[in-house]
Amino acid sequence: xxxxxxxxxxxxxxLVAALGxxxxxxxxxxxxxxxxxxxxxxxxxxxxxxxxxxxxIFASQFLVVAGDNLLTWHAVLHAEVQPAYGHLSLxxxxxxxxxxxxxxxxxxxxxxxxxxxxxxxxxxxxxxxRRFEATVPNRPNVERPAKSAARRMEDLERERVANGIAxxxxxxxxxxxxxxxxxxxxRAPIASSAPSRTGSSGHCLRARRRCCSA
Numbered sequence: 693x694x695x696x697x698x699x700x701x702x703x704x705x706x707l708v709a710a711l712g713x714x715x716x717x718x719x720x721x722x723x724x725x726x727x728x729x730x731x732x733x734x735x736x737x738x739x740x741x742x743x744x745x746x747x748x749i750f751a752s753q754f755l756v757v758a759g760d761n762l763l764t765w766h767a768v769l770h771a772e773v774q775p776a777y778g779h780l781s782l783x784x785x786x787x788x789x790x791x792x793x794x795x796x797x798x799x800x801x802x803x804x805x806x807x808x809x810x811x812x813x814x815x816x817x818x819x820x821x822r823r824f825e826a827t828v829p830n831r832p833n834v835e836r837p838a839k840s841a842a843r844r845m846e847d848l849e850r851e852r853v854a855n856g857i858a859x860x861x862x863x864x865x866x867x868x869x870x871x872x873x874x875x876x877x878x879r880a881p882i883a884s885s886a887p888s889r890t891g892s893s894g895h896c897l898r899a900r901r902r903c904c905s906a
Contacts, residue, residue, distance in 0.1 A: 704774055711766040718759045725752055738803040742855040746810025750817075751793040758789035791871045804858065811852055812860035818845045 729735030729748075738744045761782040768779065796809050822841035825831060834840045839847070852859065 700774065704769060707774075708766070708769055711762060711769065714759060714762045714766055718763065721755050721759055725756075734799070734801070734803055734806070735797065738806050741803055741807060743807050743811060743851060743857055744803065746814050747796045747806040748810075750810060750813040751796040754789040754793035754796070758786040758793070761786040761789070794871050808858045808860040811848065811857060815845060815848060818848065 729739065735748065739748055765779050765782045765786075768775065792813070796806065796813060798806075801809070818841050822845065825841050834843075
């Protein structure tokens with residue numbers, strides 16, 4: 693076997709133990725997606741308000757992707773392979789997604805603040821779509837009922853104003869980094885927190901547990 697893929701038994705044991713919690717957290721996540729939030733929780737009150745669907749939609753997507761990446765890494769370790777670098781893309785995606793979900797469903801936030809962040813996440817999503825559309829050569833005019841990203845962003849802004857929702861100015865991904873570094877004023881690239889070969893599953897596991905309880 694390639695020396696780079698040879699497992700360090702102690703590191704592997706620690707990683708398998710940490711990732712062994714993922715299936716249980718995944719069960720809680722799936723139950724939340726199936727049953728919805730607890731009655732009269734902040735999440736329940738949020739979804740009943742105008743534009744209240746956005747935080748739950750995006751947080752759910754982020755949690756599913758985070759869990760899927762962690763389960764993939766878990767499977768790789770059980771196949772007796774400990775990659776030197778390949779697992780870092782899995783870990784980074786899991787951390788980013790879990791922390792974004794944590795940012796959207798921060799237990800300290802009011803329902804209105806969660807909705808503002810949910811709209812910010814949707815706006816960021818539309819912006820990525822707009823950038824993609826701009827790269828398409830000879831793009832035909834979009835005919836109704838289809839909408840371009842620019843039109844979707846305009847509709848979203850009208851919805852925000854009509855419902856009296858505060859304008860969240862920070863990009864969802866940039867703002868969520870504060871949960872990793874501990875200060876909302878820090879804007880260091882998330883890559884600077886890239887895990888070592890022994891991994892950094894604790895960040896995403898803790899974030900996912902908190903989101904499943906929000």
